[in-house]
Amino acid sequence: MLWLDAHADFNTAALTPSGNIHGMPVAILCGHGPAELVELGGPGPALSAADVRQIGIRSVDPGEKRFVHEQGLEVFDMRYIDEMGMRHTMEQALAGMDDNTHLHVSFDVDFLDPEIAPGVGTTVPGGPTYREAQLCMEMIADTGRLASLDVMELNPALDVRNRTALLAVDLIESLFGKSTLMRQG
Secondary structure (H helix, E strand, O other): OEEEOOEOOOOOOOOOOOOOHHHOHHHHHOOOOOHHHHOOOOOOOOOOHHHOEEEOOOEOOHHHHHHHHHHOOEEEOHHHHHHHOHHHHHHHHHOOOOOOOOEEEEEEHHHOOOOOOOOEOOOOOOOOOHHHHHHHHHHHHHHOOEEEEEEEOEOHHHOOOOHHHHHHHHHHHHHOOOOOOOOOO
């Protein structure tokens, strides 16, 4: 699973300073939370932490940060992207996939920098630019492994002249294979 988000969403009820369950989905998917949520789709956790790659992370609570490291989540935060570039980041995040990979992408629109995507409820400055986000989506599409997608956090009431919604549609089109690639082969 690729988790494109400003937030790690790896809090638990014991760790979270806010108590907001929307900061807990990755932890719950990995088996850390109340049984009613962990086993919602069947017995046991839905994922192993080893199956998760987080990209664009830049807002993590202190206890959550420790827990992410303890559980071995692979996180490509914005500093990593700044230092290594989006191409290298995506090569690392997508490494190891094979023909049996069911790739799920969770696209939280707050993954994007609020300068280009203001229509979210939890903006965090310093996210990927338009071009970085396009490259991310195009590289995912290039794998041919995308099998499922969820899109979160788009809030039309906070958007500016539909700017964020149109950007999200543009990026999702790229994720599904739309390309402006002009070079051959």
